[in-house]
Amino acid sequence: MRKDFLGLIAVVAAFVVGGTILMQSKILPEERAQDFRTLENISLQSQIQVIQEPTASDNTYIYAINKVARESWEIAKQDARVQAILDGSNGKALTIAAVQPSAFVSPDGKVTHSGLGQVIITANWQAVDGKQYASAKSFSSLDGRQGQSRQQIWNVAVDIDRDKVISIQGEQERVMTETLRANVVYGGMNIYMPDAAVAKAGSSVRWVNESNVPHNVVGTYKTEAGEEKIDSGFFRANEDWEHTFSEKGTFDYHCTIHSEEGMKGRLVIS
Missing domain, CATH: 1.20.5 (Single alpha-helices involved in coiled-coils or other helix-helix interfaces)
Known part of the structure; x- marks a missing residue:
């Protein structure tokens, strides 16, 4: 014992x-x-690649979040169904974002990713008093008129390993209708309206969030004196944000969390 x-x-x-x-x-x-630190031991590879920028004749913006995601778009654009979507969106503002797969980099530099890619295609178009609104007009000429913005989104799933599109899911069309006011931009469900307008130098422009999700206004104000980076911070439902533009120039902006859905706009300061 x-x-x-x-x-x-x-x-x-x-x-x-x-x-x-x-x-x-x-x-x-x-x-x-x-001791494990996710951001130190495994990092997310993000190398935004702008594939195509809008022009006066083709308002299409295409980008990919990394090189692998760009492969998703290169595969998707060969699909007949995707081509039909693009052909049917002629004359509209198109945003094409290759957002998957994400690429992860280990400390030894090895890049890993899944074989499933995703491309988001967004078509936006606007009308004022029932007529297509395709170029920037002065806020004073828009005041009191009926504005309407429409948005259609397609999610394209891509099998990168098999080099083919495996599904295309179209979302329900979003429609936003507002009575336009001078020096006011309305933020809807991933839409700015009007998405292009002309304001006088010295005027203050106000962005109003009419949706139930947060938005922000981030961009570059370019003048003869130089460039100014502008960031509104997030403003929620029924909140607004205002900025005064003192000099002639242009302000191209977007919502950072909805840019893949084409939530962007332009002000011309005259």
């Missing part, structure tokens, strides 16, 4: 000593886990 008791004490003592050594050396799984 005494020998068994002494043996038990020896076993317990061995566990205590071993555990103490492990804790002091910090090689316990819990110790190593608390």
Whole structure:
């Protein structure tokens, strides 16, 4: 009995000593886990690639979040169904965003990603008093008129490994209708209206959030004196944000969390 008791004490003592050594050396799984830093040990590769910028004759903006995501678009654009969407959106403002797959980089530089890609195609078009609104008009000429903005979104799933589009899901068309006011831009469900307008130098323009999700106004105000970076911060439903534009120039802006859905706009300061 005494020998068994002494043996038990020896076993317990061995566990205590071993555990103490492990804790002091910090090689316990819990110790190593608390030292793990996701952003230090695995980083998200983000190299935005602008594939096409809008022009006066073709209001299409195409970008990819990284090189692998760009492959998704290169595959998708060969699909007949995608081509039909693009042909049917002629004359509208198109935003094409290759947003998947995400690419992760380990500390040794190895890049990993899934084989599933995603491309978001967004078509936006606006009308004032029932007529297509395609170029910037002065706020004073828009005051009191009926504005309407429409948006159609398609989500394209791509199998990169098999080099093919596996599905296309179209979302319900979004429609926003407002009575336009001087120096006011309305923010709807991922839509700015009017998306282009002309304001006089020295005037203040106000952005009003009419949706139930937060938006912001981020962009570059370009004048003869130089460039100014503008960031409104987020404003929520029924909130607004205002900025005064003192010099002639242009202000191209977007909502940072809805840019893939084409939520962007332009002010011309005259």
